[in-house]
Amino acid sequence: MTDLLWLIPLLPLVSFTVLFITGGRLPKIWVAALGVGSIGVSALMVGVILAQWNSVPVTQTLFSWINVGGFNPKISFYLDGLSLTMLSVITGVGFLIHVYSSLFMEDEADCSRFFAYMNLFVSAMLVLVLADNLLLLYLGWEGVGLCSYLLVGFWYDDPANGLAARKAFVVTRIGDTAMALGLFLLFLHLGTLDIQPMLAEAQVVWPDGGTLATIAALLLLGGAVGKSAQLPLQTWLPDAMAGPTPVSALIHAATMVTAGVYLIARTHELFLLSDVAMMTVAMVGLLTSLVAAFSALNQTDIKRILAYSTISQIGYMFLALGVGAFASAIFHLMTHAFFKALLFLAAGAVVYSLHHEHNIFKMGGLRKKLPVAFWSFIIGGAALAALPPTSGFFSKDAILLAAYEVDPWLWAGGLLGALLTAIYSFRLVFTVFFGEVNTEPSEPAGRRMSIPLMVLGFLALVGGAIHVPVDQVFPVPTEVEHDSLIAIITPLVPLLGVLIAYLIFLRRSVDLSSVLDSTVGKAVRQFFFSHWAMDWLYHYVFVVPYTFIARINRNDIVDMVYEGVANLSTILHYCVSFTQTGQLRWYVATMGLGLILILAIALGVL
Amino acid sequence: MSIPMEHGLLLAGILFCIGLTGVIVRRNIIFILMSIEVMLNACGLAFITVGARWGAADGQIMFMLILTIAAAEVAVGLGLLLQVHRRFHSIDIDQASSLRG
Numbered sequence: 254m255t256d257l258l259w260l261i262p263l264l265p266l267v268s269f270t271v272l273f274i275t276g277g278r279l280p281k282i283w284v285a286a287l288g289v290g291s292i293g294v295s296a297l298m299v300g301v302i303l304a305q306w307n308s309v310p311v312t313q314t315l316f317s318w319i320n321v322g323g324f325n326p327k328i329s330f331y332l333d334g335l336s337l338t339m340l341s342v343i344t345g346v347g348f349l350i351h352v353y354s355s356l357f358m359e360d361e362a363d364c365s366r367f368f369a370y371m372n373l374f375v376s377a378m379l380v381l382v383l384a385d386n387l388l389l390l391y392l393g394w395e396g397v398g399l400c401s402y403l404l405v406g407f408w409y410d411d412p413a414n415g416l417a418a419r420k421a422f423v424v425t426r427i428g429d430t431a432m433a434l435g436l437f438l439l440f441l442h443l444g445t446l447d448i449q450p451m452l453a454e455a456q457v458v459w460p461d462g463g464t465l466a467t468i469a470a471l472l473l474l475g476g477a478v479g480k481s482a483q484l485p486l487q488t489w490l491p492d493a494m495a496g497p498t499p500v501s502a503l504i505h506a507a508t509m510v511t512a513g514v515y516l517i518a519r520t521h522e523l524f525l526l527s528d529v530a531m532m533t534v535a536m537v538g539l540l541t542s543l544v545a546a547f548s549a550l551n552q553t554d555i556k557r558i559l560a561y562s563t564i565s566q567i568g569y570m571f572l573a574l575g576v577g578a579f580a581s582a583i584f585h586l587m588t589h590a591f592f593k594a595l596l597f598l599a600a601g602a603v604v605y606s607l608h609h610e611h612n613i614f615k616m617g618g619l620r621k622k623l624p625v626a627f628w629s630f631i632i633g634g635a636a637l638a639a640l641p642p643t644s645g646f647f648s649k650d651a652i653l654l655a656a657y658e659v660d661p662w663l664w665a666g667g668l669l670g671a672l673l674t675a676i677y678s679f680r681l682v683f684t685v686f687f688g689e690v691n692t693e694p695s696e697p698a699g700r701r702m703s704i705p706l707m708v709l710g711f712l713a714l715v716g717g718a719i720h721v722p723v724d725q726v727f728p729v730p731t732e733v734e735h736d737s738l739i740a741i742i743t744p745l746v747p748l749l750g751v752l753i754a755y756l757i758f759l760r761r762s763v764d765l766s767s768v769l770d771s772t773v774g775k776a777v778r779q780f781f782f783s784h785w786a787m788d789w790l791y792h793y794v795f796v797v798p799y800t801f802i803a804r805i806n807r808n809d810i811v812d813m814v815y816e817g818v819a820n821l822s823t824i825l826h827y828c829v830s831f832t833q834t835g836q837l838r839w840y841v842a843t844m845g846l847g848l849i850l851i852l853a854i855a856l857g858v859l
Numbered sequence: 860m861s862i863p864m865e866h867g868l869l870l871a872g873i874l875f876c877i878g879l880t881g882v883i884v885r886r887n888i889i890f891i892l893m894s895i896e897v898m899l900n901a902c903g904l905a906f907i908t909v910g911a912r913w914g915a916a917d918g919q920i921m922f923m924l925i926l927t928i929a930a931a932e933v934a935v936g937l938g939l940l941l942q943v944h945r946r947f948h949s950i951d952i953d954q955a956s957s958l959r960g
Contacts, residue, residue, distance in 0.1 A: 833958070833959060837956075838885075841879070842883045845879055
């Protein structure tokens with residue numbers, strides 16, 4: 254079956270090509286069948302590979318891509334436990350989201366364009382995780398970025414959506430540039446971009462780390478930070494919620510934003526060479542998870558809450574990577590894909606039934622009206638808050654315990670984040686599904702939307718029992734007997750968070766309004782609501798100076814040199830054409846004068 | 860009695876300058892053509908003189924060549940003259956200045 258590995262990314266690409274060329278002339282039922290079917294077949298093939306998996310990495314070289322002076326990247330796929338896990342998540346969750354979209358986007362006039370972009374995205378993402386060399390990985394990396402741009406701006410009639418798409422594209426581009434520089438550096442010093450030989454070479458060339466290894470790792474981290482929406486490049490993700498909800502579920506929760514985690518896990522040998530890089534990864538992850546959790550507490554838009562929670566959860570994955578618990582990071586990546594896709598799709602179902610109402614305070618009491626969405630939110634929220642025995646509990650618990658081994662402060666920070674996560678996720682659940690009915694929902698969503706929710710709900714519930722097949726990929730962590738106190742406190746903190754949320758938002762037995770509505774309280778809430786005023790900061794630190802310089806340079810200073818050359822030629826042209834009088838006698842006279850001059854010079858008179 | 864070479868060359872130079880002046884000064888195409896003939900023959904005279912000085916036949920052969928070219932040139936020149944006259948209704952060379960830059 255692994256012989257047919259190349260078909261897995263190719264099928265969605267073929268489907269994209271067909272949908273793109275026909276450009277909406279196909280009947281809608283065909284569009285849905287093609288869009289969902291291609292991912293379905295890929296998912297099926299991944300399932301077969303998974304069933305036959307014997308932990309032996311497979312390399313499949315298709316053809317030589319470029320061959321210039323020793324630089325010879327190939328179109329070549331590499332399948333090991335890590336890429337297989339990613340494949341399963343992308344095709345499995347991707348398939349469920351496609352099924353869901355076939356109903357969610359049914360009334361959309363541009364249904365065909367939507368499925369074309371979604372298929373292209375899945376194809377690019379599969380190339381990213383299957384790539385055998387960093388250049389092919391970079392191709393997939395840029396491909397998913399492009400699809401993210403196209404899908405965030407899917408409803409391009411509203412300029413705000415276009416702006417959000419542009420912001421997502423430009424901000425991630427900053428990270429991508431850092432990553433490209435990292436690739437140049439790696440090729441310059443290690444002589445190859447093929448991942449496995451390159452990592453082996455890195456351990457030979459930089460045996461004890463050093464500055465270059467740190468710089469290379471940090472540049473790769475720059476790319477990961479941009480794509481995975483981590484500090485300081487995380488501002489694009491909340492705005493990216495302008496896209497359709499299935500897009501948010503697939504791209505901005507389950508797959509694309511975890512590409513950074515994959516990249517670091519894939520090149521973990523390089524990161525292990527540098528303690529500085531590892532510590533930076535952990536700090537970036539921890540800070541991001543806390544910053545985003547504080548912001549999530551104050552949002553009112555259902556999708557923005559989930560977006561901030563995504564940033565925060567990816568922060569946990571970075572924390573796990575930074576403390577060397579790579580398997581836990583990938584485990585959390587998988588469970589997060591399950592429960593966050595579930596939450597987004599359930600949010601989509603709520604929004605769908607409430608005629609595109611996004612404000613959670615205009616919802617309420619939907620428990621009875623939308624039972625499927627309600628139970629999805631209960632399971633998803635519990636998994637997000639890491640309540641036992643959901644999948645999120647197992648993965649986050651492993652991360653926090655691993656963090657404790659490296660530094661108790663990392664553990665404490667992560668625990669604070671876990672508390673906040675529990676509070677904001679159950680604030681969302683209690684506000685939307687309990688209390689009084691504020692907006693009367695229409696019919697609940699149909700079966701094509703509820704079945705993926707049930708499957709994802711099941712996975713989010715029992716996903717903790719799945720063993721991620723990455724034992725051969727990562728160094729095996731040493732078994733440590735955890736302090737029993739630590740092992741007890743860690744799972745209890747989320748429960749405390751749920752209790753706090755219950756008391757504040759459901760029972761209302763704790764009245765915080767006097768604190769929250771004071772001048773200081775309002776200012777603090779506004780500060781967190783605006784995501785620590787980062788958009789404001791970036792606007793004045795980067796955007797305004799940039800546009801200022803652009804305005805000064807409107808006439809392009811560099812161009813002036815070239816315009817000068819052009820002007821000089823024009824003047825010379827007029828000088829020469831002035832001598833072309835058309836008068837034969839004038840020509841003869843000047844020829845004669847010229848001849849005399851030349852003779853005079855030749856004879857040495859002049 | 861032989862003529863000194865300097866005299867021959869001086870005469871040729873004077874004739875060439877007279878012809879060149881004619882070409883520059885005259886506006887009538889017929890006179891320009893005639894002035895060109897004078898210049899050509901001045902060249903021919905120079906060849907003959909130098910050929911006689913070195914006692915070589917090359918100068919006379921060159922003169923034959925110039926003679927032939929002059930005949931061909933007159934034929935072409937007169938043809939052009941007719942065309943100019945037909946187009947501009949004049950044989951003033953200054954009228955034919957449409958190639959002005």
